[in-house]
Every structure is written in C-alpha cells, then in structure tokens.
Amino acid sequence: xxxxxxxxxxxxxxxxxxxxxxxxxxxxxxxxxxxxxxxxxxxxxxxxxxxxxxxxxxxxxxxxxxxxxxxxxxxxxxxxxxxxxxxxxxxxxxxxxxxxxxxxxxxxxxxxxxxxxxxxxxxxxxxxxxxxxxxxxxxxxxxxxxxxxxxxxxxxxxxxxxxxxxxxxxxxxxxxxxxxxxxxxxxxxxxxxxxxxxxxxxxxxxxxxxxxxxxxxxxxxxxxxxxxxxxxxxxxxxxxxxxxxxxxxxxxxxxxxxxxxxxxxxxxxxxxxxxxxxxxxxxxxxxxxxxxxxxxxxxxxxxxxxxxxxxxxxxxxxxxxxxxxxxxxxxxxxxxxxxxxxxxxxxxxxxxxxxxxxxxxxxxxxxxxxxxxxxxxxxxxxxxxxxxxxxxxxxxxxxxxxxxxxxxxxxxxxxxxxxxxxxxxxxxxxxxxxxxxxxxxxxxxxxxxxxxxxxxxxx
Numbered sequence: 001x002x003x004x005x006x007x008x009x010x011x012x013x014x015x016x017x018x019x020x021x022x023x024x025x026x027x028x029x030x031x032x033x034x035x036x037x038x039x040x041x042x043x044x045x046x047x048x049x050x051x052x053x054x055x056x057x058x059x060x061x062x063x064x065x066x067x068x069x070x071x072x073x074x075x076x077x078x079x080x081x082x083x084x085x086x087x088x089x090x091x092x093x094x095x096x097x098x099x100x101x102x103x104x105x106x107x108x109x110x111x112x113x114x115x116x117x118x119x120x121x122x123x124x125x126x127x128x129x130x131x132x133x134x135x136x137x138x139x140x141x142x143x144x145x146x147x148x149x150x151x152x153x154x155x156x157x158x159x160x161x162x163x164x165x166x167x168x169x170x171x172x173x174x175x176x177x178x179x180x181x182x183x184x185x186x187x188x189x190x191x192x193x194x195x196x197x198x199x200x201x202x203x204x205x206x207x208x209x210x211x212x213x214x215x216x217x218x219x220x221x222x223x224x225x226x227x228x229x230x231x232x233x234x235x236x237x238x239x240x241x242x243x244x245x246x247x248x249x250x251x252x253x254x255x256x257x258x259x260x261x262x263x264x265x266x267x268x269x270x271x272x273x274x275x276x277x278x279x280x281x282x283x284x285x286x287x288x289x290x291x292x293x294x295x296x297x298x299x300x301x302x303x304x305x306x307x308x309x310x311x312x313x314x315x316x317x318x319x320x321x322x323x324x325x326x327x328x329x330x331x332x333x334x335x336x337x338x339x340x341x342x343x344x345x346x347x348x349x350x351x352x353x354x355x356x357x358x359x360x361x362x363x364x365x366x367x368x369x370x371x372x373x374x375x376x377x378x379x380x381x382x383x384x385x386x387x388x389x390x391x392x393x394x395x396x397x398x399x400x401x402x403x404x405x406x407x408x409x410x411x412x413x414x415x416x417x418x419x420x421x422x423x424x425x426x427x428x429x430x431x432x433x434x435x436x437x438x439x440x441x442x443x444x445x446x447x448x449x450x451x452x453x454x455x456x457x458x459x
Contacts, residue, residue, distance in 0.1 A: 039082020087179030118178025303431025
C-alpha cells in the first residue's frame with residue numbers, strides 16, 4: 001500500500017454521541033479502517049474501581065452501531081480500544097455483546113471479531129515486586145509497594161499495538177480492545193501494513209481525540225488521517241472545521257508533561273522536529289517525526305482503590321459577611337464533625353464554587369470571591385450510614401457557624417436540598433506505574449469468534 005486512510009469519529013467513544021453528518025462524510029471518503037478510543041483516566045478512578053462505565057450504555061451502543069454498519073458497508077476493519085471507558089474485562093465483554101446484538105438487529109452477513117483483555121492479577125504484580133523488579137512510579141510517584149498494592153481494588157495494563165496487530169493477522173474484521181494506549185489503536189493498522197513506526201505513531205497521536213485537532217472547536221466530529229512512508233496528513237470532515245498548522249501542532253502538545261514526547265509500550269515518539277504544512281484548506285501535512293525504540297519493554301499499569309462510601313451536600317451563601325469568612329464557617333463545620341466522630345476515620349472535602357472551587361489554592365483571584373458562593377461538601381466514611389451523617393453534619397453546621405460580630409439569630413447559608421445525596425464510592429488512583437514484561441502479549445490474552453453464523457465458533 002502506498003498510503004492508508006483511517007477515520008476517527010469520536011475521541012472518547014460513548015462519552016457523548018458521535019456526530020452523524022461528519023461521520024458519513026468520513027465514510028464517503030472510503031477509509032481503509034474505522035477506529036476510535038473509548039477510554040480515559042480523565043474520568044477519575046471510580047469507574048475502574050467499581051468496574052462500571054462513566055457513560056450511558058445507549059450512547060456507547062449508538063457509536064458502535066454507526067461504526068459497525070459503516071465498516072461492514074465498506075468491508076473494512078473496525079478497531080476500538082479501552083472498551084467501556086476503562087478497558088476492564090467486563091467492559092470488553094459488554095462491547096462484544098453489543099456488537100453481537102447490533103449484528104443480529106441488522107442481520108449482518110458473517111464477520112470475524114477479535115478481542116483482548118487487559119486486567120492484571122494483583123499477585124502477578126506482587127511477584128514482580130518480590131523478585132526485585134521495580135514497578136516504577138510515573139509522574140514523581142515512588143515505586144509500588146505491597147501495601148499500596150493491597151489497597152488496590154482493580155488493575156489494568158495499557159496495551160500497545162501488539163494485541164491489535166495480532167488480531168489483524170488473524171483476519172479480524174472487528175477488534176474490541178481492553179485498556180489501550182490511545183495512539184496504539186491507530187498505529188497498529190499502519191504498522192500491520194508496513195508503514196514506518198514514526199509515521200504510524202504520529203498518525204495515532206493526531207487521530208486519538210478526533211476533531212480536537214481541528215478548528216474551530218467542535219467535539220465528536222470525524223477526522224481522516226492518511227499515512228505514507230514520508231508523511232501524515234489529517235483532514236477535518238465537518239464542513240465548518242479545518243485541520244490547520246496551529247490546530248494540529250497544538251494537539252500534538254496536548255495532555256503531556258513534555259509537549260514533544262509520546263511514550264508507548266516499546267518506545268518513544270519524538271515530535272521535536274516535526275514540520276507542519278497546510279496543503280489544502282482542510283488538511284495539514286506533518287513530517288519530521290522520529291521513533292526511538294525502548295531498551296526495555298515496559299507497560300503502564302493503572303490501579304484504583306476504594307477510599308470509602310460517599311455522600312454530597314450543597315449549601316449556598318449570599319450574605320457578604322459569611323462570604324468574607326467562609327473559611328471560618330467551614331472550619332466550624334469540620335470541628336463539629338470532629339466533636340461527633342473524633343479526628344480520624346472519615347474525610348470531608350469542601351469545594352467553594354464562586355471563589356476557588358475549580359482551581360483550589362492555585363486560583364489567582366482567590367481573594368476576589370463572587371457575590372454568592374456554592375459550597376459542595378463531600379463526606380467519606382467506611383459505611384454509607386456514617387458517610388451520610390458525616391456529610392449531613394459537615395453541611396448543616398455551615399448554617400450554625402459562630403462568627404464574630406454576627407448579631408442575627410439565623411445563619412448566613414441556604415441549602416439547595418435539605419438532604420444530602422448518595423454518590424459513588426470514593427476511590428483514588430493507587431497505580432500509575434510501569435512494569436517490565438518480556439512478551440508484549442503476555443498481559444493481553446486474545447480471543448476470536450465468528451458473528452452472524454448459526455453456529456458461532458469461539459477460539
């Protein structure tokens with residue numbers, strides 16, 4: 001092949017439904033592959049810890065249906081990575097069942113589906129630690145300890161291109177992946193067809209978030225990437241969007257501590273010397289990327305551990321004096337929880353929206369609060385009953401706070417709701433580490449089946 005074309009309709013499949021108009025324009029361009037990433041740790045540790053999705057199943061099935069029907073219409077493969085937001089085994093199984101359901105609904109001719117899993121047994125990780133092979137922390141985290149591993153509910157490994165390539169080699173028409181590197185989902189077909197690693201991984205980097213690499217901003221719109229041995233081009237499909245030098249180069253720097261480096265299992269994509277050229281109104285061409293192979297094969301591990309049950313309370317403040325003393329009000333409320341439950345065994349978190357609810361202590365205008373504030377209270381405790389009472393106390397006591405110079409008999413706080421609301425159990429990231437492996441497929445077992453036949457065969 002002299003070139004390969006891939007369309008990506010959604011930067012996080014299912015997080016919001018893809019836009020059908022630009023997707024159909026992408027399909028009309030006759031791509032060789034249709035691919036999308038369905039996962040992110042932007043959603044926090046709760047979905048991984050609870051083995052749930054952050055998005056409605058209907059939205060996810062919506063995108064899978066449009067992609068599957070188009071792929072079967074064109075006779076091209078379809079690839080999905082990080083199924084169901086987290087790529088856990090149950091989410092992979094859920095997507096495979098959705099594909100079966102969609103195929104039955106539309107009476108599709110037989111096709112071959114492949115999938116792989118990414119969950120990692122904690123005892124396998126423990127064995128690595130015990131054998132003296134450090135499970136190395138990322139972003140200044142210390143190496144993983146057994147205590148932190150014990151605090152972990154669930155672990156997934158982030159696959160590189162290898163299980164996708166393996167399933168493509170088995171002639172799979174649809175591939176559903178466990179937790180996957182975003183760029184690997186798109187790089188795998190390019191590598192499978194023999195294109196250079198540097199161009200293949202850049203293709204993945206530019207396509208991973210779909211229309212985030214285009215301007216003006218418009219989410220969930222389709223973009224088309226094309227790769228040759230010499231360059232990568234990306235084209236916006238939406239009639240009102242363009243892939244410009246600025247938008248494509250800007251996206252290359254997106255979501256990374258070093259704006260020029262993208263690490264994957266097996267190496268580093270170096271974008272330091274990339275050159276961007278506007279070759280048409282809607283298309284930018286990129287050259288100059290390099291790939292640096294790793295000296296040791298390491299995979300990223302993500303793990304989530306439960307902190308406690310959680311409730312949420314909300315209180316509004318309009319009184320200027322209470323606003324000026326909101327930290328003292330919060331301190332009073334926290335003290336009442338200490339008086340009731342003691343100093344340990346629970347957590348209270350206050351977000352003050354209208355002052356620094358989003359940026360916290362990094363907020364540069366923290367000393368200039370608005371004329372009204374919303375205090376969101378999160379209470380955590382080992383049981384639901386205790387979490388509810390901790391949150392109720394930490395919220396209602398905002399009303400009773402004793403401040404100097406207050407002569408009124410009523411508090412300066414109003415409640416959005418009298419009750420506090422149950423929320424998902426609180427979790428924290430326990431693993432953001434890398435682990436050495438010898439075989440790139442060892443953590444990612446694959447399976448295949450034929451869908452659309454009366455007797456479906458599994459392998």
